[in-house]
Amino acid sequence: MATTVKEASNGDTQLKLTKKDFESDQEVRWCPGCGDYSILAQTQRSLPDLNIPKEKYVFVSGIGCSSRFPYYMDTYGFHTIHGRAPAIASGIKITNPDLSVWVITGDGDALSIGGNHFIHLLRRNLDINVILFNNKIYGLTKGQYSPTSEYGKVTKSSPFGSVDHPFNPASVAIGSGATFVARTMDRDPAHMQAIIKRASAHKGTSFVEVFQNCNIFNDGAWSKYTEKSTKQDNVVLLEHGKPLVFGTDKDKGIRLNGSTPEVVSLTNGKYSEADLLVHNENDTDSTHAFILSHMMDNPNLPAPIGIFRSLEKTCYENALNEQIDAAKEKFGEPDLQALLDAGDTWEVK
Amino acid sequence: MATTVKEASNGDTQLKLTKKDFESDQEVRWCPGCGDYSILAQTQRSLPDLNIPKEKYVFVSGIGCSSRFPYYMDTYGFHTIHGRAPAIASGIKITNPDLSVWVITGDGDALSIGGNHFIHLLRRNLDINVILFNNKIYGLTKGQYSPTSEYGKVTKSSPFGSVDHPFNPASVAIGSGATFVARTMDRDPAHMQAIIKRASAHKGTSFVEVFQNCNIFNDGAWSKYTEKSTKQDNVVLLEHGKPLVFGTDKDKGIRLNGSTPEVVSLTNGKYSEADLLVHNENDTDSTHAFILSHMMDNPNLPAPIGIFRSLEKTCYENALNEQIDAAKEKFGEPDLQALLDAGDTWEVK
Amino acid sequence: MSKRVESLEDVTIRFAGDSGDGMQLVGGELANTSALIGNDIGVLPDYPAEIRAPIGTIPGVSGYQLHISSTDIHTPGEKYDSLIAMNPAALKTNLENLKPNGILIVNSDSFKSRNLQLARYESNPLEDGSLDKYQCFAVDMTDLTRKALRELELGNKVVDRCKNFFALGMVFWLYNRTMDHAVSLIKSKFAKKPELVEANLLALKAGAAYCEMTEQFINSYEVKPAKLKPGIYRNITGNSAIALGFIAAANRSKLSLFLGSYPITPASDILHDLSKYKHFGVRTFQAEDEIAAVCSAVGAAYNGALALTTTSGPGLALKGEAIGLAIMTELPMVIVNVQRGGPSTGLPTKTEQADLMQAFYGRNGESPLPIIAASKSSDCFESAYEACRIAIKYMTPVILLTDGYIANGAEPWSVPRVEDLAEIKVTYAKDPETYMPFLRDEKTLARPWAIPGTPGLEHRVGGLEKEADTGNVSYDVRNHEYMTKMRAKKVDNIANDIPPIEIDGDQEGELLVVGWGSTFGATKTAVDKKRQEGKSVSSIHIRYLNPLPNDLGDILKRFKKILVPEINSGQFVNILRAKYLVPAIPQNKVQGLPFFSSEIEEKIDELLGDA
Amino acid sequence: MSKRVESLEDVTIRFAGDSGDGMQLVGGELANTSALIGNDIGVLPDYPAEIRAPIGTIPGVSGYQLHISSTDIHTPGEKYDSLIAMNPAALKTNLENLKPNGILIVNSDSFKSRNLQLARYESNPLEDGSLDKYQCFAVDMTDLTRKALRELELGNKVVDRCKNFFALGMVFWLYNRTMDHAVSLIKSKFAKKPELVEANLLALKAGAAYCEMTEQFINSYEVKPAKLKPGIYRNITGNSAIALGFIAAANRSKLSLFLGSYPITPASDILHDLSKYKHFGVRTFQAEDEIAAVCSAVGAAYNGALALTTTSGPGLALKGEAIGLAIMTELPMVIVNVQRGGPSTGLPTKTEQADLMQAFYGRNGESPLPIIAASKSSDCFESAYEACRIAIKYMTPVILLTDGYIANGAEPWSVPRVEDLAEIKVTYAKDPETYMPFLRDEKTLARPWAIPGTPGLEHRVGGLEKEADTGNVSYDVRNHEYMTKMRAKKVDNIANDIPPIEIDGDQEGELLVVGWGSTFGATKTAVDKKRQEGKSVSSIHIRYLNPLPNDLGDILKRFKKILVPEINSGQFVNILRAKYLVPAIPQNKVQGLPFFSSEIEEKIDELLGDA
C-alpha cells in the first residue's frame, strides 16, 4: 500500500509512475474473457501519463461486475451502493476539488437505478470522470436485460423478449447537458487510453461510454463494432476538424441531409469529402453531438467512436468555492462566538 | 360523486360531458393568482371534447403545489409520494390499458427527485400523458431553487445564487427517447387546450411542459414569454409543415445554419420564408425536435411553443399484452392444477 | 381614564387568522419582544400544509401560540388567556381552547355572510350570544386600519395587509409590552418599501391607541421578567439552534462542514440557515433527492469532512440504504430527522415522535448506530454538537431526532461561551507503516480515518463485509460474525462516554415518568406540579436513546410504576420493556400536537390514585 | 467384484469446486434424482458473490450440500459423509466439516503447484499425509474424462467442462442412484448441442464405470425412500414455490397478477419464474429500481390487481416510503423480502434473518402491517398464498419474509390440490349510492376497493391523512388519532383470523424453543432429538409475526425458560420480551449460514443442564 510516488507534488515534475503502481494487491475477480479486464488495464496504463500523484485519485463505483473495479486499483477507492456512485463522488469532489475523482459504473448501475444521479451530475458539471461499462446486461445478477438492452432481447427476466425500448446513453447525457461525451471500446486499447486521458483533462463532468463484452451473459453484443471483419464498415472514428469518413477503404462518409445524417459513397462521384459532416468537438450548440450520439440507433448508420463533445462550462465545485472565498473576503475571518451571540440578545445577571 | 356520463361507452356516441362534470367538490387550495388555476380550468374544459367516459380517467400526481391537482378533478385520482407518480401510473396503465392515465407533476417532482422515473417512462413509451407544471421553483416547500431554476438564482436555499446549471425539460425528454413532446403556457388557454387534446390523442407517452407562474415565490419567471408586450418577439409558435416565423409583424424567422438555429430578418431582403426551418412534428429523426427543444437556452433565440415531436412507436403495455395474448393462444387456457403438478413429480401412497 | 395594570405569573396568547394574514410574523414578534423583556417563553406555530389555502376557509387557518412567563416554563401553554381571531374560520377552529372568561379579540369586519359560510357557521357568533362566556371584543380592525392609514393614499389591498400589526398593537397595549423591537422589525423588514414601513408603524400604533382611547378595556396586564440563570440569552428556534450547533462543532474540530440535503417540511430551515454561513466555509449541497443528499454526505465523510444530512420522516425512509453503507464503512456523519406526522405524507406541518423505531431499525441487516434526541428548541444546539462529537470520536453515523414542534418553536437560549464547549479531537491517519483501514482503536473501537490525498494510505472501502483489520472484502463466515459484533460493541460502548441520568425528584418512589425528545417540557411541568402537590413522582429525560445510559436499568427498578408519554402509538416504551423487562406503561397522543402538561398530570393522578 | 451395499438412514454429501465447475448443476441433479426415488432431502447451495472469481482461488469456490434421508428431515445436514472436491481451494474451504473417516473424492489432476498456491497450501495435501483420517480417493478426473471422450474429437476446453458429470457418475455409483433422470436432464439441457449430450452422457457413465471397475471402492451405499405423507410430490426451491403460490392466489381470487420488481440476489428467481407464466395472465414489470418497482405495484393495487413486489434487504430499505403510501391508502399488496447477509451490501449470497425489524419499522410514522415468514422451501407456497389472502381481505400491504437459505434450497413439496386451497373472495365496490372511499367493513375494518373504470365511484386517494369514511384530506387532530388507531386495529384484528399455535411436544415444561422463518428445520430436529433423550423441551414455530397469534402469550407463560434462535443478533426475541415481558433468551448466529441442529441441541443442554 506504500506509495511509489517519486515526487508528491502536482507541479511540472515528472512523477514517473508506472502501470504497476496502480495495481492493488487484490485478486481480480471477473470471468475469464470479460471485457472489464481490458478497461482495467487501459486505465492502469493511462494514469501514469497524467502525472497526478496516486494518492489524489479516488475511484468510486456502485454495484455490478464493473463496480468491483476500485478494488483492483491501488488508489483511494469506494465501492458504494447500487446506482449512487455519482452522488457519493459529488460529496467527495465538493469537499476536495483537488482530487481526481472517477466514477466507474455499469449500464444498470448508471442508467437504471442510478439514472437520476447520473443526469444530475452531468447538469451540475462537477469535474468528475464517469466511465460506463456498457455490456447491455445485468452481469452481476446473472443476466437480466438492462436499460441498454435491445428491444425484444430474451433474458432471464424477459423470456418472451423485452418490451422496453433502450436508452442511448450518449443521447441521454447530451439531453441532460453533458459537457464532455465520448465513446470507446474494450477491444481497442489504444483508443481507450487516448479517451481516458482526454476525459481526465476535461474540466467538468466527462462521460465515457465503453462497449464492453460480457462473455457470459451477453457474448458478442458489440461484435459488429469490435471485430476486425466488420468494424470498418460499422464504426466511424471521430476526429476533431475532420469529415466523417469510414469503410474498409475509407470509401464512405456521413453527410447531413437537413439535420439528418446519411451515408454517402465517396466513390460514385456524387459526393466528395467536402460534402461531409465535419466533426467539431467544441461546438457550443449541442445539436452536433446529439446527431452523432444517436446515429447508432439507426441500423443503416455506423456508430461514431471518439469524443462527441468537449465544452468548457463552470464546474459546480468551483463556483461554490468562489462563493465561499468571496464570503470570507467580505465577512472576514469567521468568529464563532460572534455568530452565536448574533441577533437580539439580552443578558440575565 | 355520481357520474353524469350519459353513455358509458367509449364508442362513437357523444358523451355530452361538460366542464362541471370534471369539477370535484373539494375546495381548490392554491394561492390566489397562481398559474395552476388556469391549467386546472383548461384541463376541465378540454376533457369533455375527448369523449372518454369520466370513470376512465385517472390523474396521478406526486407532491408539490401542482400535485394537489387530482383532488380537484372529479375523476379517479391518486396523490402519491414525491417524484414517484410515473412509476405508479405505469402500474395503473399496465394493469388496465383501457384507462386514460395522466401524470401531473412539478419541476421538482418530475425532474429532481423523480428524474429517473420520468426518463424511464419516456423510454418505455407507455400511453400516459405527463403534464409538468414548470414554475422553476419548489412552491410547496416555500421557495427553494429547482432543477429548472436559472444559474445564479437567489432563493431560500441559495442566498448567494444557485450554482446548478438548469435542465431543459424538453431536451431531457428527447434525449431519453420521448415520442411526444410539447410546450404551452398557463397564460394561453386556447393553446393549452389544444395541446392537452393532442397529448391525449397521442398513443405513447406524451410530455407537455407548461410555463406556470408561481406568483408567491417566483413571480414573473415566464413573463418574457407570456406578457402581451414581449410575447411576440420571444415566442415562436410551432405549426406542422410551416416555417418558423415570429415577431410582432411576423417579420422574423428561424433558419438552420448547419445544425444550429439562428434568427433571420424577413424584411431586409436577405432571407425569405423559403429559407426557414420548416416544422415537422413527425420527423423520425429526433434531431429536429432536439434543436427546437433547446433553442430557449440561447437568449438570442425565441422559445418554441407547440408540439415539438409526435411519433408513433410501440407502447410498453401493448407489447406486453400481445405477449400475453400470444402465450394464451399458444398454451391454451391456464390450468392451475397442471401448473402445480408440472415438472418431475412422484407419488407417495 | 387611568390604566389598571394587573400582574400575572404567566399568560398564553393565541393569534389565529388566514394563512395570508401574517399571524406567524406578529406572533413571532410578540415572542421576541417578550424574550427581550426577560420573560421565559414557549411557542407553537401551527400552519397549514398548503402554501395558501383559499381565503376564509378552515384549512386555511394559521395559528401562532405563545406562552409568556415570569418563571421558568417548558411548554407553549395549553388553554389560552387571550385569543385574537382575524376571521370566522380562525374563531371556529380555536375557540375550544380559550379559557372561560378569557379575552377574545375578533376582527368583526370579517364576520360577513360569505366568511361565516366558509367557516361553516349557521349564524353569526358575534350576534347569537354564543360568545357570552368570554370577554369578547369585536373590533372593526379592517376599517380602523384603513382609517388610520388614509393619509398614505395606498391601495386597500396594501392597507388591509397591515391589520396584523393593528392587532399586535392592541396586544402590546393589553400586555404592556414595549414597541421598540417591533418598530425596528418593521423598519428592517420593509426597508426596501418605505411606504410599508410607515403604514405598518401607523397600524401598530393605531392598535395600541384604539385600546387606550376606547373604554372597552378596563384592565391591562403585565408579566414580569423571569428569573433565568445568568447569561447572554437570545430567542432561538430548534432548527436555527441545530445549524449553529453544527457550525460550532465544525469550528471546534477544525473540520470543514458539509451538508447534503433535500428540502422537506419541517426540516428545510436547517438547510436555509446553513446556506448562509459561507464565510464559515460551510458547503451546502441541495441534492436531487434524499438519497443523493445522504450519499453526498457519505462521500464528504469519506473525504474527511464533518458531514451532515437533514430531513424529515419520508426522507429518512429513503436514506436507509445509504445509512447502512455509512455503518458498514464506519464513516462519521450526522443525520438529522425532524419528525412530522405520518405515516406517508401524513400531516407534514404537524409534529409527531413516530420515527424513533425507524431511526433504530430503518435499514437492512444488523446496523446499529447511536441515536440522540433534543428535548427543546434551545437544547438543539447542544444535541447537534454532541451528535458530532460522538460521530467523529467513534467513526459512526449518528441520528439526531427532533420534531416539528421544537424545530419551529422558539424559546430563550443561554448562548454558550465557545471556550466552554466540549473538545472534539480529530486525528486523521498519516503513517503508511502502521495504517490498516479497519484496525480499531483499542478504547473507542473506532477505525482510523485516512483521507484521500494522504500519500501512502491508498485503500478501498465498500458495502461488502470486510475483513477485520485489513478491510479487504471477506466472505468468511466467522469474520462476518466477528465484525457484526464489533460494530455493535462499538456503539454499545458509547454508553461509557455519556453523562449519568439526572433524576428530577426523589431517587425512588411510586412513579417515574420517562421522557424523550420534545415531551420534556410537558413532562417536567406536570411532574413538578404533582410533586408540589406531594405526590411520589419523579421524572427522567433520556437524550441518548441508543445506546441507553448505563444507569437506566437501575433507576427504572427503583420505582413501582413507570410511565412513558410519547407523541406516537408507543415506541420507546417497547425498547425499555424489551431491554429491562419492566412493565413500563405507555401514554400516547397522536394528534400532531405536543402533550399538554395537564394530560400528563391526569395520567399521573390516574396511576397514583387521586388521593 | 461383487458390490457390497450398505443401507444408511441418511447421508450428507457436499460437492465443491470452482464457480465454473458446474457444482450447482450436478448437486441439484443428485437432489432431484433422490427426491424422485422418494428420499426426503434438504439442500444448501452456497456460491460466491462474484459471477466467476478467478479460477482456482478460495473466493471462487462454489458448494452444493445435500442431505438425503429415509426419514422426514428438516435441514441440509451438518457434517458431511462425503465430500467431492474438484480442486485444492474447494478442499481447503470444505474439509473442516467432513466427518472423520468420511469419504473424500478429489480431482487429483488439479492438485498442481499453481492451484495449491492459489489455495494457500504450503504442501500438497494429497502427499503430506494430512488427509489420513479420511477415506481419501484421489481420482484423475480430468484425465479420465478426456480419455472417455477421446472418440468425440472435441476440444479439451469442452471436454474438461464435462468432468462434473464424471464426478456425478461416481457419486451415483457410490450411493446406488438410478441414472434415468440425469440422462434426461443432459438430453434436454444440451438439446441444442448434440455433441455435448453425448459428451456428458459418456462422462457420467465413465464416472460410474470407474468406480465399478477399479477396486478402490469396497462399499457402496443406499438410502431407502422416506415415509412421507401420501400425496403427489415434487422437488421445489423456495423461490419457485413463492411464484406458484402467487399464481395460485391470483387464479383462485380471479385477480390478475402484477409483479413490479428489480433484480437482486437472492430474490431475482421469483421475477424470472413469474416472467414465464404469461399464459396465466401474469404481468411482470422489471422496473428501473426498487422504488419504481414497489410504486408500480401500488398503482396496480389501486387498479384492482393482485400486486406484488419482490426484493432483498437493501431493496426493502428503498421501498419503505412507498410501503407507507400503501398503508395510508390501504391498498392490498405483498412485498416479498428474501433476506441476505447485511448490513449494506453485506454478504449478498449468504443467508440471514436480520430484516425482521426493518419489516416492522422500516418506514416513517406509525405504519403497522402484517408480516408473515415462511419456514422452509416447501412452505413458501402456502405462505405466499396466505399473504395474498390477508392482503386482499384486509386491504393492506403484507410483508412476506424468506431468506437466501430457503429461497435457493430445495426439498420435496407435497403438491396441493387446487380445490383444497383456501377461498379468497374479492368484492370490488360497485354502488355509487353507498360508496365512500374510507367507509370500513364492520368486521374486517377494510375499506372498499373501488377500481378505476367503475362508473360513479370516481374518488381520490393519497398519502395525506384522510378523513374517516369520506377519505377527504383532513388535518383534524382528532381524526388523525382516530385513523392511526383504526389502521393499527385493522392489522391487530387479523390475529382472530389465523390458526392457533401448534406446540410440538408437551403443552408446558422447562423449556420452549420459539422459531420463526428458516430456523424451523434446525429447531425441530434439535428439539425432537432432545425430547427423545427425555428432556422437557417443546417447540413452537411462528409464521404470523405481526400480528402475533392470540394464544402466544399464554403459551409462553407455561414454560420456565424460552429460547429464541435467530440468524441475527436478536430481533424477534425483543418483540416477545417487549410484548409479553417474558425473559426470553436469544440464541444468535450471524455467519451467513443456517443453524446446525447440533448448535441448538447444545444450547438446550446448556439451558436444561446436561443431566
Ligand SMILES: Cc1ncc(C[n+]2csc(CCOP(=O)(O)OP(=O)(O)O)c2C)c(N)n1
Ligand atoms: C439496491 C440494490 N438493488 C439491486 C441490487 C442487485 N444488483 C447488483 S448489480 C445489479 C445490476 C448490475 O448491472 P450493471 O450495472 O450493468 O453492471 P454489470 O454487472 O453488468 O457490470 C443489480 C440489479 C443491489 N445490489 N442493490
Ligand SMILES: Cc1ncc(C[n+]2csc(CCOP(=O)(O)OP(=O)(O)O)c2C)c(N)n1
Ligand atoms: C420524500 C419527500 N421529499 C421531500 C418532500 C418535500 N417536498 C414536497 S413538494 C417539494 C418540491 C415541490 O416542487 P415542485 O415539484 O416544483 O412543485 P410545486 O410546488 O412548485 O408545484 C418538496 C421538496 C416530500 N414531500 N417528500
Ligand code: SF4
Ligand atoms: S458476468 Fe459478464 S460482465 Fe460480469 S465478470 Fe462475467 S463476463 Fe464480465
Ligand code: SF4
Ligand atoms: S406557492 Fe406558488 S405554485 Fe404554490 S400555490 Fe402558491 S403561487 Fe401556486
Ligand SMILES: [Mg+2]
Ligand atoms: Mg451491465
Ligand SMILES: [Mg+2]
Ligand atoms: Mg415547481
